[in-house]
Amino acid sequence: MNNFDLIVVGGGPGGIFTAITAAERGFKVALLEKNKRIGNKILIAGSGKCNLTHTGKPKEFFDKYGKNGKFLKDSLNRYSPEMLKNFFRENGLPLVLVEETGKYFPETFSSLDVVELLKKKMLSLNIEIMVSTKIEKIQKKLGIFSIFTDRGVYNCDNLVLATGGKSYPEVGTTGDGYVIAKEFGHKIIPPKPALTPIYVRDYIFQELSGISFQNVRVAIWRENKKIIEKNGAVLLTHTNFSGPAILDNSRFVENGSQLEINYVGKEYVDLNKELIEETNRNGKKTIKKFLAQYFLPERFVKTILSVVNVDGELKLAELSREKRESLIKLLTSNRMEITKVGGFEVAMVTRGGVSLDEVNSKTLESKKLERLYLVGEILDIDGDTGGYNIQAACSMGVLAGKSMGRKERE
Template sequence: MNSFDLIVVGGGPAGIFTAITAAENNLKVALLEKNKRIGNKILIAGSGKCNLTHTGATKEFLEKYGANGKFLKESLNKYSPEKFIEFFKKNGLPLILVEESGKYFPETFSSLDVVNLLKLKLEKLKVTIVHNVKIENISKDGDEFIINTENETYICDKVAIATGGKSYPGVGTTGDGYIMAKELGHKIVPPAPALAPIFVKDYMFEELSGISFQDTKITIWKDNKKVIQNKGAVLLTHTNFSGPGILDNSRYIENGSSLEINYIGKDYEFLNREIIDEMNLDGKKTVKKVLGQYFLPERFIRRILTAAEVAEDLKLAQLSKEKREILVKLLTSNKMEISKVGSFETAMVTKGGVALEEVNSKTMESKKVPGLYLVGEILDVDGDTGGYNIQAACSMGVLAGKSMKRGKEK
């Protein structure tokens, strides 16, 4: 009989840390993974270099998860980034901080090393790892859960569903956990891509792929109301806007949203006044030369001039008020209608998932089904780029594992 105290469904960061912590708490644990190996999502983190967490205090972390960040207060307080960093140090793979980005990576910059370490840790704790397992259904009979797979039936006192969301389906995150949670009585907030590029109508930077702007003001609008405004890096690609600042704001986009970007770091009135002053000082300067003083890429300046229908050799004295205002507006408040957000294939995480009001944030246990725990990206909470999502997943896993008490002997 495949009988355990706890069965963890899903071998990503949340599932692995749930299993490790529960096993350290003397529970008999099995980890069921649909893929041929655990840690597939970890392997692609940070483009294979494995950005695991970020510098900053817990309070700063909570601000990185949007409106639902408060749900993570208990898990991040109980298992902080400092404790996460210490875990890897104690287990022989120290993390190093890349100062300019605030990101922590393993000293080898290898996600494979991280997965191998975690697998070894699970094995030392005698966690049973079952790969290539397809779960058909999970049900509860009295105090026990019954998990039916294609080939086996498992019995356990507790179940932790940690199957992730729907982003990067190529690594196995195809939304299976939503079906399991729904069948067990949970409400699912409709999943949508997050940390994804933003597409706009009449995108005009097709030829400028690779140009980026740092510390750029980004605003999302909806029905002429400001939804969110912050700063971050923006990358121009052949087809869309990307970069950390864009990705982090993608969670706020709904149908009918607009994107506004300030490329120059000055507001409309200030830049307009500076150009007028420059014209009064030396009207023979070309408009292109003046814009070059703001350290904008030359290809970008040319494209903006074209969009404003201003010739490259036009003198400041010849620049009409109408053209000047169009040019200044393009640079300081380029507002564009959003056509779509990148698909689940390109999104780093999923927004939406199991409704948070149905899960105890102090234990990660379901409020509807005793003994059922829901951890990680399956929940309706998602973070910014930079290691915040892996940290949250692992912190939730540790909190769940510590909250579990051993049931009857097997």
């Protein structure tokens, strides 16, 4: 009774889509989840609205995962964003596009509806969902995996580790899968928090908490080299920079990195030229009035001007060259030393994890142990905000579920 063709450990999107895919192929499947319910991360995704995927073709997705994106080629080609959308439509919960961001959400904007749908689908396929089940040990003998849990021992021919990463440990992702994978001989790339706020030395915006910019240019620099640059929204909090463009860039922060923000979307030379031309045309105009044309929040302008020690009522003609240059530099390339990024408790994903070298990207089977599969965030792969991480987990789940073989039973 406790024997299965497949046991999936971890009830996140990766594990759930593996289980569904294999069960649709006739596999006898069990899914083990240590929490009281499945899909805890789905429930908090997109602030409870669940941003499941993004616009774009699979090939436009690859670079959203950085240098490891090519590992996802087979997963995303085999199970594209279009197919994920079809899945939800066919199962009664169509996804809708939010045009401004390119993000797809369930039409009800409810993560709970997504989890309920997935649970219903699994039950309809006779997948045994075992929640509150804690794994104590896993071993493989004579081609059979035995999973020892606090509720008994379960055996299977195929085992999937879909235990996620280490971020948001309070929802169950405490890195357990790394320990199991390591015991099976896998190399673990040290896990680090990603999609997380960035802290800088001498942060000047403590008083501006809540102010956001819709589309600014954010870059990470190291050793005088630009590592990455992304456009998007930035949120000022009372201690750090946050918002999608910051979270996406946080994936590239290492020791000695600097954060650069361009708040006006213009190069230094262009803004400098505009200011000089305006000074020549209308020298009596105040600095405050000149800056108003760039739609910067008033309190932000006040702070920036106080940093460069310029009174907003000062006339353009009275602005010294030195102050003009400092002001423009601050607006177009505010470069700051990064002191740290937010920890695992606030990071939305984990960078690092099971090394991709030892996993077959065409099947997601371990190269270390036959019939062991690894899917989702447990692997050394993470993507930008916008639905890329859930899509990746689902696509990997489907690929693994389609790739594994079923042993003949007597």
